[in-house]
Amino acid sequence: MPVTRPVIAVAGLGIESSTFSPARTEAPAFHPQRGADVLARYPFLAPGRPLRTAADWHGTLVGKALPGGTVTASAYAALSAELIDRLKESGPVDGLWYDIHGAMTVEGVEDAEAELLARIRETVGPDVIVSASMDLHGNVSRALVHLTDLITCYRTAPHEDVTQTKERAARNLVEHLASGAPRPVKAWIPVPVLLAGEQTSTRIEPARSVYAAVEEVAAADGVTDAAIWVGYAWADEPRNRAAVVVTGPDEAAVTTGAERLARGFWAARHDFAFVAPTGTLDDCLDAALAATARPYFVSDTGDNPTAGGAGDVTWGLRQVLARPEFQDPSGPTVLYASLPGPAAVDTAVRAGVGATVTVTAGAEVDDRHSGPLTMTGVVHAVRHGDRDAETEAVLRVGGVYVILTRLRKPYHHEHDFTDLELNPRTADVVIVKIGYLEPELFAMAADWKMALTPGGVDQDLPRLGHHRIRRPMFPFDPAMPAPDLTARVIPSPDRPLGAPEE
Structure with a gap:
């Protein structure tokens, strides 16, 4: 009826x-x-x-x-x-x-x-x-x-x-x-x-x-x-x-x-x-520096919080900060989103915008690939009240603007950056913990590569170690018979x- x-x-x-x-x-x-x-x-x-x-x-x-x-x-x-x-x-x-x-x-x-x-x-x-x-x-x-x-x-x-x-x-x-x-x-x-x-x-x-x-x-x-x-x-x-x-x-x-x-x-x-060219993080950064197109986006894929990554893997940011090209404030402008670090955010908030601070962040949840990261930089911005991050602070370390969060947060929209006094459109390189670029970022990117980095959502699936999925399964068993x-x-x-x- x-x-x-x-x-x-x-x-x-x-x-x-x-x-x-x-x-x-x-x-x-x-x-x-x-x-x-x-x-x-x-x-x-x-x-x-x-x-x-x-x-x-x-x-x-x-x-x-x-x-x-x-x-x-x-x-x-x-x-x-x-x-x-x-x-x-x-x-x-x-x-x-x-x-x-x-x-x-x-x-x-x-x-x-x-x-x-x-x-x-x-x-x-x-x-x-x-x-x-x-x-x-x-x-x-x-x-x-x-x-x-x-x-x-x-x-x-x-x-x-x-x-x-x-x-x-x-x-x-x-x-x-x-x-x-x-x-x-x-x-x-x-x-x-x-x-x-x-x-x-x-x-x-x-x-x-x-x-x-x-x-x-x-x-x-x-x-x-x-x-x-x-x-x-x-x-x-x-x-x-x-x-x-x-x-x-x-x-x-x-x-x-x-x-x-x-x-x-x-x-x-x-x-x-893959929906974009891929490479190691160094490969992607080399390509970004060699390119004339701006802004150049790089996906730090292995720790993507919107695929299930812990969000606090420090491996990628550590490699970025070690690059000599990014250590001079007058060099290329790099935005990095993001790294959770509650204590680091508290320090930045107490010090205030314009202060120079030394903080340690990351690897509180996932420390398998790199330990906590210590940075010294200038507090560029502080923002309270985000639904996911709760509180955000931006620390400028050389030419890199590192977004620190109390809790992990995805960065999918232009306002996620502009709310923090950052302009991704005028940056040289924007590095985001993400896989494929969400629509606003994709539309903004003049060029783009995906870095195959380590983390809980590593894009190299066979090296993760699945053992409970039903086999045979492609691509784990490439020569499997037709199902x-x-x-x-x-x-x-x-x-x-x-x-x-x-």
Whole structure:
């Protein structure tokens, strides 16, 4: 029976958790929102918007953390227990929108997102329709597909369609409930490929064409949605791999579309390449100094905080400060973002702008590659109140402007620099702990290279030491035989899952 004005709950926890980082993620890092604050996260659920008026939406708990280390058992226990309690308090629901990332690793928990959804299903019942929205760098196990009815993910990397994806997941749910149709058919295909996001960016081929096919399949008659997940490369679990899911009312259309997408991804595996030229950090700095294009961006990739790096690896900054070209204040201007160091920030704040200070920062979490770094420089700027960093201080060391933070922070926007009295457009070199450049930085960069540096999200995947992923897996087993890419039709949550996952 169609539901004319369905009751829909919104819930989810999201993070990318690198199991190769020694960092641990605690509950406050998720910045959990509750009740009406959950609905305020989404512009398409603003009062008066069509989706808002089409259903009675109940925010329970949604928390999203910066990518980081494994989530502690205590943090997960507290957040998930509160989420379940709030679901119970909200009363019966017709649908649930499960807003997650898909790469959360929790101490002592296998397949955390599926485990949480199983607990949610115990609360709301097997007949409630669940629509999940995910990051394309999430992981999609057979169990997760079984527990959902509709599931989708971003179609761009960098992710320029975050809001559109979440809105699509919510709209698909509302439309399905209004239709009264039987539960969707779900075709799932695991693809034994595990690559970094920087090798599968939709800015370039082959990912551009691979993902263009997603929209074509999703637009076919009998299909509700289609998605390809690249998977998350910096965790070591059996579910870490690429996957395809297509959902819709027509089994033939859904399975045909899923197999087309899986074959396309597999066929392109040898063609995936880094989205920018790569090299050692010294190679990249040499290229930046030799170039005339300004500003020249260098990605310090191994400690990228938005891929799960601890953010406080000092190896890259130590190499930069050791370069004689950067030790003269009248030489090239270099911006470096960033390095956590709470004590260093406190010293800079007490001394004030213009003071010369000696501080030590970094390697409090990840000291495997380089120890704490001591620097003497002039305090250039101080800023309080950032959501992630809390407090930031800029220290000028020779010609290098080092951004120090109380807590780790990603630097993706121009205002992240200009708020600190730094102008990246007039700098000679901008070094950012990041992988592929986010849209604002990409548009600003006159040229760009990715430095293959050490850290918890090292781009050289084979040297990280995966031992729990399912083998064979490309590129770990380059000569592996062709896999079975036939569609697996996954039963609805009100039916048994059956055989164990492949």
